[in-house]
Amino acid sequence: MNVLITGGAGFIGSALTDTLRLAGHTVTPLDNLSVSSRRPSRKGLVVRDVRSLTAQDLDGVDTVVHLAALKSVPASFEVGGFEHNVAVDRHILHAFVGSTARRLLLASSCEVYGEQQGPLAESAPYAPRSPYAAGKVATEQLADIYRLRLDGDRQIGIVRFFNTFGPHENTDAVVPAFLEAVGENRPLVIEGDGRQARDLTYIDDSVTMLTRVLDAPALLPVINCGSGRAVCILDLARAVIRAAGRGTITHAAARINEISSFTADLGLFHRAYGAVDHMPLDEALALSLQTRVPAVTAA
Template identity: 30%
Template sequence: MQHTLTHPRTTLTRVVVTGAAGFIGSHLVDALLADGTTVIGVDRRDPRTDANAAANLAGALDHPGFTFVAADLRTSPLQALFLQADAVFHLAALPGVRGSWGERFAEYTASNVFATERVLAACEDVRVPRLVYASSSSVYGTTGGGATAEERTPNPESPYAVSKLAGEQLCLAHAGKPTSTVTAVALRLFTVYGPRQRHDMLIGRALTAALGGPALDLYGDGRQSRDFTYVGDVVSAAVAAATTAIGTTVLNIGAGVSTSVLEVLDAVEELSGHPVPINQRPAQAGDVETTLADRSRAADLLGWTPGTDLRRGISRQLDHLIADSPQPVRA
């Protein structure tokens, strides 16, 4: 089944994508270019010097509709980049729950809070009509296992989650100013996976381990579960959030199915035909037990439903890893 977008949508002519060289950002860039949109991609990782950025943007760098700008959102002038943009997709952030504890918190604050404030201020200055902000399901914290709706009071349990919630609140504050022309849609993304996924995330690490790479560090007993959401479905939701006539709001973007880590490992082993070697590690602070999205608001407001089940998505990520590997891997 393909994703469903039934609500009337406007056309995007010119947009800005921050974090364009990243996992989700590069997929969004590709989709927008395929729709005929002019895209300004902004990232502090320069594909001329960063191999991962170059690989992620390989399909976009030579496209006539794409311009890449190496810039740090914490310090670079932004107004000129945002001029005449129909929307800004703000995906740039410092990711990761475990790395946000301790001395790196200042970096998380600068990258995820201060930079977001600068992006919003620039959108206001040049009258960008819509900002789409990539938030995180981690803002909810421990939920008790049921489907989580947007009305639930956030309870972030890691510095990273705190920083993403602060970004959301900045979006709501800027959009709520009487003089502001920008509307903001914050997307609470549930665990995103697929081709180009960050190397530190579960499914990519499990597939790499099955294909002969380093053993998987398994934190906890593996019974913790996540709402794994395919990157293509997330991209469709982001585009819908930029083009559907809705006001400022917060939306869950998830598959609506929670799958345990052990079930993911079983699927990886079946699809790859190889066992996943494991190093057992203690559970980590900030890792919640269960995430599960109530996605009814996104369905109602955007006409969006996900269309990629977990096995199909893992299979696509496996194919990408095999095709993209510089060295032979186990088949």
């Protein structure tokens, strides 16, 4: 495949770039570096804003994987995040439809499910509780609209990420924030009582799932990418302390509109692409602790 990855300097994008290249694919990572990256400098990285891409830029590309986004849920309550993400996503959809590229895989989020009980299947209704989540709902609905303009074997797919974590992740997510805290001998700060649960997936497992999706002949309209098991934040903090051999816990105010639990239903994924052996949490945390490097930004 000839693959273009937006957000290619980011946490998931850079890992996917490496894996696809090792498999022999031609990969162009693209990123405007507006969000700092903890990855070392990327070979062949195109420093460019997604909104500058034209349909002609996508001609000759087999598959576009669109991962670029401002992904902070708390920050999305400030003005700008919702508008930015929706504008970028609509732009890539518009450019893709006007190009000769064959497939577009768009990143969405478990946040679109909101507060619902039990494992979350792709057929569950939308129930966003943040501007970030509402933006992802808008993107998914835009994808439905743009699919109507496709012909032949051209495809648009959506992958809903749950909580992917691992080395080189920025500290705007709970796992890297905990890892950095123990590394700097600071308390691990839990927002709320810590009973909220999250589906945690190690980066290698998420990339394995993504490559299964990309290797298949057809993209499904929507697919979950998670581990299928939830860990409460208090237990996660204790696991980080075990892995590091030190650490303390403190509590802060709960987040606005905090969701009590996310767990991926992987039934559709397993039927379409087969089961994935997920790395145990303690082992994944130990590996993540080994790689904590300073953030880098554009020159």
